[in-house]
Amino acid sequence: MRQNLQSSVKLRPIDLARGHGLSTQAVRNYEEAGILPAADRTPHGYRTYTPLHARALEAFLALVPGHSHPTATAIMRAVNRGAAEDAFRLIDESHAQLLDDRRTLRAVEAALRDLAPAPEEGGETFVGPLARRLGLRPATLRAWERAGLLHPRRDPQTGYRVYSAADVRDALLAHQLRRGGYLLEQIAPLIARVRSAGGIAPLGSTLRDWQARLSARSRAMLTGAAALDAYLVHRTAPPGDGTRSAHLPAARARG
Structure with missing residues (x-):
């Protein structure tokens, strides 16, 4: 019974927006862009969201730092239209680009050593x-x-x-x-x-900053992958099993 009640929780745009420092208009824009699944409407035309939408928003915001806003948008659109393989391909391409950036950095470092x-x-x-x-x-x-x-x-x-x-x-x-x-x-x-x-001499700090940015992006990709996986689990969980609604937005949980 508790699980069924949780799965019927309805959230307002402000419930999704509040915990992420977003405006309610931003939440609506994300829905219109296909980043969030389509929301239900009340008889008066107001949007109503669910914990599944909260998971989608969390996944998107977690994907942006590692994959960029356009790629994160494309990933979420693919997932929401049921094309998970397209989403995985986009993620693989981001990882390939990161690996190429790492190889470039190593090549520059090696070239600079040769230029000593x-x-x-x-x-x-x-x-x-x-x-x-x-x-x-x-x-x-x-x-x-x-x-x-x-x-x-x-x-x-x-x-x-x-x-x-x-x-x-x-x-x-x-x-x-x-x-x-x-x-x-x-x-x-x-x-x-x-x-x-x-x-070349002053370039040492630049190369260290470059390395730090690559490491930060790698870590961000891990965070984004975890959030996207949680969203995928919620999307595929049977209704009423409790998985979809196990985590409410922080703003809603605070009342």
Whole structure:
């Protein structure tokens, strides 16, 4: 009897919103976006939610930090339309992207270690000598310039490209990453990080921050997975078995 009473609990939009610092309009927007299952309506047209909707909201909010708002939205929409396999694929893609980000970080760290003897200051050089140093064709360096990896200045009299020590450093780093299989569009933002940090030495804190963000995202994915699993259990539990309504929103439980 207690289980049946619990399964019939009706919640207002404010009951869902209050515990998460949301507005009631946000809850309604989430329902309209397919993040929450469709709500029942009273004879006067007011929305009524259930503990299942509370679980859906908790799952979505837990998924956002690890998967981003658009992906979390797509995951919840898939689950709510009964396409769990689509949701799992989206989750797998997020994990694959995180793994790729970790590999990129390791590649940058390895490339920077290899660059340890590279000069951060010194004389300037031209495209031919730099190309020979790297074992590349001058055309490759010009392609890197067009891709935004290098920014040599032009000699005002001859028009020749002049590479500063910072340009040489960026070329060496790009060469290391290209040998690691990275595309120019992947390398460009990494070179920009080095340039904005003022060189390799100050980049240590940037790399540590990068690692911390990846770790935080991994942890957030675990939290999101647990919340989504709880929602899936509630969705598939037979009515009246107590599982669907075992956990009411904190705001409702406080009265």
